[in-house]
Amino acid sequence: xxxxxxxxxxxxxxxxxxxxxxxxxxxxxxxxxxxxxxxxxxxxxxxxxxxxxxxxxxxxxxxxxxxxxxxxxxxxxxxxxxxxxxxxxxxxxxxxxxxxxxxxxxxxxxxxxxxxxxxxxxxxxxxxxxxxxxxxxxxxxxxxxxxxxxxxxxxxxxxxxxxxxxxxxxxxxxxxxxxxxxxxxxxxxxxxxxxxxxxxxxxxxxxxxxxxxxxxxxxxxxxxxxxxxxxxxxxxxxxxxxxxxxxxxxxxxxxxxxxxxxxxxxxxxxxxxxxxxxxxxxxxxxxxxxxxxxxxxxxxxxxxxxxxxxxxxxxxxxxxxxxxxxxxxxxxxxxxxxxxxxxxxxxxxxxxxxxxxxxxxxxxxxxxxxxxxxxxxxxxxxxxxxxxxxxxxxxxxxxxxxxxxxxxxxxxxxxxxxxxxxxxxxxxxxxxxxxxxxxxxxxxxxxxxxxxxxxxxxxxxxxxxxxxxxxxxxxxxxxxxxxxxxxxxxxxxxxxxxxxxxxxxxxxxxxxxxxxxxxxxxxxxxxxxxxxxxxxxxxxxxxxxxxxxxxxxxxxxxxxxxxxxxxxxxxxxxxxxxx
RNA sequence: GGGUCGGUAGCUCAGUCGGUAGAGCACUGGACUUUUAAUCCAUUGGUCGUGAGUUCGAGCCUCACCCGACCCA
Numbered sequence: 001x002x003x004x005x006x007x008x009x010x011x012x013x014x015x016x017x018x019x020x021x022x023x024x025x026x027x028x029x030x031x032x033x034x035x036x037x038x039x040x041x042x043x044x045x046x047x048x049x050x051x052x053x054x055x056x057x058x059x060x061x062x063x064x065x066x067x068x069x070x071x072x073x074x075x076x077x078x079x080x081x082x083x084x085x086x087x088x089x090x091x092x093x094x095x096x097x098x099x100x101x102x103x104x105x106x107x108x109x110x111x112x113x114x115x116x117x118x119x120x121x122x123x124x125x126x127x128x129x130x131x132x133x134x135x136x137x138x139x140x141x142x143x144x145x146x147x148x149x150x151x152x153x154x155x156x157x158x159x160x161x162x163x164x165x166x167x168x169x170x171x172x173x174x175x176x177x178x179x180x181x182x183x184x185x186x187x188x189x190x191x192x193x194x195x196x197x198x199x200x201x202x203x204x205x206x207x208x209x210x211x212x213x214x215x216x217x218x219x220x221x222x223x224x225x226x227x228x229x230x231x232x233x234x235x236x237x238x239x240x241x242x243x244x245x246x247x248x249x250x251x252x253x254x255x256x257x258x259x260x261x262x263x264x265x266x267x268x269x270x271x272x273x274x275x276x277x278x279x280x281x282x283x284x285x286x287x288x289x290x291x292x293x294x295x296x297x298x299x300x301x302x303x304x305x306x307x308x309x310x311x312x313x314x315x316x317x318x319x320x321x322x323x324x325x326x327x328x329x330x331x332x333x334x335x336x337x338x339x340x341x342x343x344x345x346x347x348x349x350x351x352x353x354x355x356x357x358x359x360x361x362x363x364x365x366x367x368x369x370x371x372x373x374x375x376x377x378x379x380x381x382x383x384x385x386x387x388x389x390x391x392x393x394x395x396x397x398x399x400x401x402x403x404x405x406x407x408x409x410x411x412x413x414x415x416x417x418x419x420x421x422x423x424x425x426x427x428x429x430x431x432x433x434x435x436x437x438x439x440x441x442x443x444x445x446x447x448x449x450x451x452x453x454x455x456x457x458x459x460x461x462x463x464x465x466x467x468x469x470x471x472x473x474x475x476x477x478x479x480x481x482x483x484x485x486x487x488x489x490x491x492x493x494x495x496x497x498x499x500x501x502x503x504x505x506x507x508x509x510x511x512x513x514x515x516x517x518x519x520x521x522x523x524x525x526x527x528x529x530x531x532x533x534x535x536x537x538x539x540x541x542x543x544x545x546x547x548x549x550x551x552x553x554x555x556x557x558x559x560x561x562x563x564x565x566x567x568x569x570x571x572x573x574x575x576x577x578x579x
Numbered sequence: 580g581g582g583u584c585g586g587u588a589g590c591u592c593a594g595u596c597g598g599u600a601g602a603g604c605a606c607u608g609g610a611c612u613u614u615u616a617a618u619c620c621a622u623u624g625g626u627c628g629u630g631a632g633u634u635c636g637a638g639c640c641u642c643a644c645c646c647g648a649c650c651c652a
Contacts (some may be wrong), residue, residue: 159612
């Protein structure tokens with residue numbers, strides 16, 4: 001996919017996943033050694049999912065079949081010849097045991113009950129009673145009803161401990177034969193790791209000091225037929241984590257935490273916007289004309305209308321129609337879809353917030369965006385300073401603001417202002433760096449390309465880059481002082497584009513002209529150039545007040561705040577090749 | 580597209596010089612009434628990603644392919 005992003009000719013290059021990337025020439029941030037995010041996890045080990053490998057008869061299958069064990073009938077009920085051995089055999093041997101237990105459970109007539117009323121969570125009990133001493137707990141005593149999944153089991157002859165996990169955390173339960181009865185204890189001993197259990201009892205503290213529920217009753221609430229991954233390491237295979245997120249969430253606390261933080265980030269953003277008087281709206285996900293960014297769309301078809309539709313690549317044009325309608329401050333947090341490659345920083349569907357405010361302009365917008373991110377870090381992490389991939393990120397100090405030229409010269413003082421203002425010099429330099437430059441690329445675009453090549457990845461601290469070329473910003477207002485420049489910024493953090501905003505182009509005639517240019521580029525073969533959106537121009541003709549708007553890539557922000565190197569780690573069900 | 584690393588038991592991982600495939604967890608049976616990744620005893624479980632080649636002999640060497648992670652484009 002990066003091949004397309006290398007295309008530098010102005011409206012051609014990709015902007016996959018850019019927050020509100022209206023810049024055709026803006027590329028995905030590239031990372032270099034030293035600035036790139038190294039994977040924190042160890043390289044995965046691979047073992048093919050047993051259920052999908054079409055392995056022929058195995059020796060084991062034959063051996064197993066020879067056993068007169070009753071389980072065999074369950075394992076391979078239809079196996080008459082060794083050749084029929086199921087590829088799922090390995091796992092089924094373990095699952096068959098559990099299915100047998102489930103069958104026993106069903107015979108009691110009370111399998112899968114739903115009448116257990118949980119009244120306490122592990123986290124709540126730990127918080128309330130962890131400070132209490134053994135004697136204080138004994139004096140109270142606290143009657144509790146907890147439920148959760150068995151994550152650890154320490155079964156002894158007449159008394160056992162299990163560790164139950166619920167959303168809030170873990171708590172230990174103590175189960176003794178004398179308290180729950182011989183029959184119940186025998187049944188309990190047949191339960192497996194992963195089973196869902198309800199426990200009733202009183203809190204006490206064990207000899208070693210652990211807060212524990214001394215059970216007067218335990219019930220099996222749901223059977224887990226499949227074995228959990230190894231209890232200490234959990235699931236480490238990245239692919240399996242993504243494919244079976246449910247297993248990942250069961251076994252890896254870090255995953256649970258990441259998605260809890262993600263929720264807090266989104267909440268904090270929503271709160272900040274609403275508190276500031278923004279109206280949350282939902283605009284179409286299916287567009288007759290894909291617009292608002294330069295990207296390849298997904299196509300779909302509406303049968304009743306018999307029309308082609310596109311999954312949206314950005315909500316921008318609809319949100320600005322709302323500002324025309326008088327909804328002066330609007331925002332939307334939702335998915336965008338771009339039919340491009342998948343990488344550690346790109347998922348075909350990703351979440352973005354876009355917001356628009358009438359009677360604002362891009363400098364005020366930068367202040368607001370800065371405040372929003374600061375707020376979000378504080379709300380989600382409790383701190384505006386945090387670690388990302390081993391380095392510190394500080395949202396507390398003011399975000400730097402550099403023009404493209406300043407950003408280049410900060411890393412490369414050897415480039416003079418005169419050289420950077422010389423299109424021919426820039427072309428030479430870029431071609432020496434093996435960056436393609438289109439014949440039609442203007443000075444601003446050449447500067448942008450050099451910036452992307454030399455400076456972008458090194459922008460670790462939050463930095464607004466301003467003065468983008470108008471020719472790569474077809475929806476942005478031109479600068480009054482220089483019509484070649486748009487009133488636009490992009491925010492970079494950790495070498496990665498996080499936000500993109502500008503004073504909106506509200507001149508319908510200029511917009512129509514820019515759409516025409518885009519349409520021409522599209523006709524010339526640029527798949528990512530924009531369509532001419534006549535209804536949007538019509539809306540502008542009713543009058544869009546001076547407005548500024550911004551898009552923030554939520555997934556990338558979550559990556560920063562959860563110290564995640566891969567976008568898949570912050571998306572619950574990332575797009576995967578079919579199994 | 581190129582490069583690097585990887586694919587061995589359900590899970591986490593070893594595997595020496597090319598000489599009959601190992602451990603822990605999980606599972607099964609047994610012991611155990613305050614454990615802590617419980618412990619102890621005894622089992623079960625593998626055509627080593629796929630296919631070819633070299634060899635008396637391949638998890639290991641060679642080639643091709645498949646899948647994955649990361650990097651580069």
